[in-house]
Amino acid sequence: MTENLRLPWAELPPTRQGGDAPADTTRRPPGRRGRRPLSSWPKPAGPAPWQWWHLLVHGPDAAMDAFGAEVAGPGVIPWPFDAERVEEDMFALAIGHDGPARGRAGMSVEGCRILARQFRAAAEARHARMTLRPAGACPLDFHRLMPVPRHILALGATHPDARAWLQRHWGIAEAPRQVSHLPGRRAGRRLPRGHRAMVYGFFTRGGNPVPVVRRAEEHYPLLAFRLTERSLA
Template identity: 35%
Template sequence: MSDSPEHPWQPRPVPVDWLWNTLEVGGPAERVEAFREAAAGSGVVPWVLDLVALEEEFLLPMAGPQDGVRAISLSGAKVLARRLRDAATANHQAALARMGTDRSCPFDLHRLLPVPPGILALGPEEGESKRWLRTHWGVTRPLRHVELLPSTLDGRKRKMGQLRIGFWSADWSPWAAIARLRRAWPELSLELRPHYPGSRPETDGEERPTPTSQPAPERKGRKRQAGTGARRGA
């Protein structure tokens, strides 16, 4: 349906099923440490943002609310939308600035399997971008709330190492990324364990996050149609 005064376009929440996963990396201690170093990053994907579309996404719900009653004038909505866009831009620039030094994310897929510049230039919402992520990472959104978990390795195995990581993934687990990493790091074992809702709890003493700690729902903006032709960066 096209936009009209009677049916204005509205951004809507995107239904996402967030899935808690644990990843266990094991093998010779020096190789595990090498993987730990390679995997640590900022967790930021340096997308090129469409700022005009972003401002429009902020403006439309205020200018044309679903109940038809504005809580703010149109001129005020435009000013607020511009300020929100500027704030989002500043946050994004700050995130990009720390990419070179921030290593707080212990499992940064963009560090391990970088998104090509041609895909980054399209932005995160383009169909071609999502296809690349689905093919190479196995998910269409970056991982969320990535954290180190306590080791369960027997301390007597001094020549062996272990890295345990927990994270939330959107709708599916990053099996494609794990398959590529297994080929790139053949000396290591990478065991990914999704924790599906309703599954039996683990018996290793690990406290799993509660549903209230899941990432917040995202809003779906107006997207440009992805171009046709060969997939870039494949």
């Protein structure tokens, strides 16, 4: 049941430092006297780390205008949202396998139900915020470049087949985060008259977005694309 559970904060982008890198959220354990052995320090956990990318696009002005208009979108994948399923999955996760009397954290059944309802409310609020994003909020919407088919969307964001489709066609299993124009960035060489360049920056997690860039190259033959991985150090 919990395989379709998606946390309300799962879509939150990394916090930038200096405009390029996500903040280091690893917290050191409380200080104490003496040298702390390495084995006692917390080890990184959770999903794959974020990666920062630059995508350079350049070509004739008319083709660049068409590209910019066609790839701008809300920047989200329109997965279906079932608030009741979210509440049920959260209750199942909270109650765990400790029997009907107590949940995973020693909460009562009623406490687990309250937690599930609160989680549902948070998920509904997040979904409402995402659906209210303007149509052009994201200047490089991967769903506009390579739309996710309806039968894949119907599976849900966490379904293995849906994630496999995204990995195959996008190179990543989630929509990129913090997609933005990077003004002042250049093509690195002089362009012909009537040509211009645009650089997009975005974060991804767990993969390489080469497949969707290859799709853009096929769909926009008058434009040149160059994807580069940027250091987060």
